[in-house]
Amino acid sequence: NAGVTQTPKFQVLKTGQSMTLQCAQDMNHNSMYWYRQDPGMGLRLIYYSASEGTTDKGEVPNGYNVSRLNKREFSLRLESAAPSQTSVYFCASGGLENTGELFFGEGSRLTVL
C-alpha cells in the first residue's frame, strides 16, 4: 500500500522552463491537495481538488495550474518557472474525508535557477 506517491523527488529548472509534478494516491480519497513548504512559512495551500472533476485555488495559486486527471491522480504544473517557486512541494489526500486526516507524499524539492 503506497499511500501518496509524488514524482519527481528532485528537479532543477532554469527560469522560464516548465514542468509538471505528478501525484497519485491509492486510498480512494476524493480530496487531494498541493502544498508548498518554505523555511519559516510553514505549509501553504496552492490548489486543492475536493473531488474528481473539480479544482479550487488555495492561498498561493499564482504561477501554477493543476489537473485532476482521475480520482487517483492530481498534477501540478509550472508553466514558466520563477526563482520564487523554489520550494518543497507536497501532495496530500484525504482532508475532506472522515476526520480530515491528511496523508502526505514524500515531497518534491524544486530549485529554479
Add this chain to the structure above:
Amino acid sequence: KNQVEQSPQSLIILEGKNCTLQCNYTVSPFSNLRWYKQDTGRGPVSLTIMTFSENTKSNGRYTATLDADTKQSSLHITASQLSDSASYICVVKYGNNRLAFGKGNQVVVIP
C-alpha cells in the same frame, strides 16, 4: 495575523528530557485539531487528533491536550529520544471543512 500560532519556533533538548509545544488558534467554529510530525526530508504524519470533547490523549510518549475554551493545545514529549528530532505541526479543522496550519515547532534532541 496567522490563525494558528505555535511556540516555541524551535528548541533544543537533551535526550531523556521532556518538552512541551504550544499551539494557539483563533479559527471557529472548531471541528478538530491534529498534531503532525514531520521528519527531515519527509512528509508530515499525523500523531494525534483532538476533538471538542477531549482534554487529553496519549500516543506512546506523546501526550496532547486541548482547551477548547481558551483555544489552546499542547503536545508534551516525555523522555525524548533522538528520533523525536522533527518539526511538529498543529492543524486545526474548522468551518466548512477548512484547515488552518501552524508554522511548526522545530525540535532538536541532542545526546
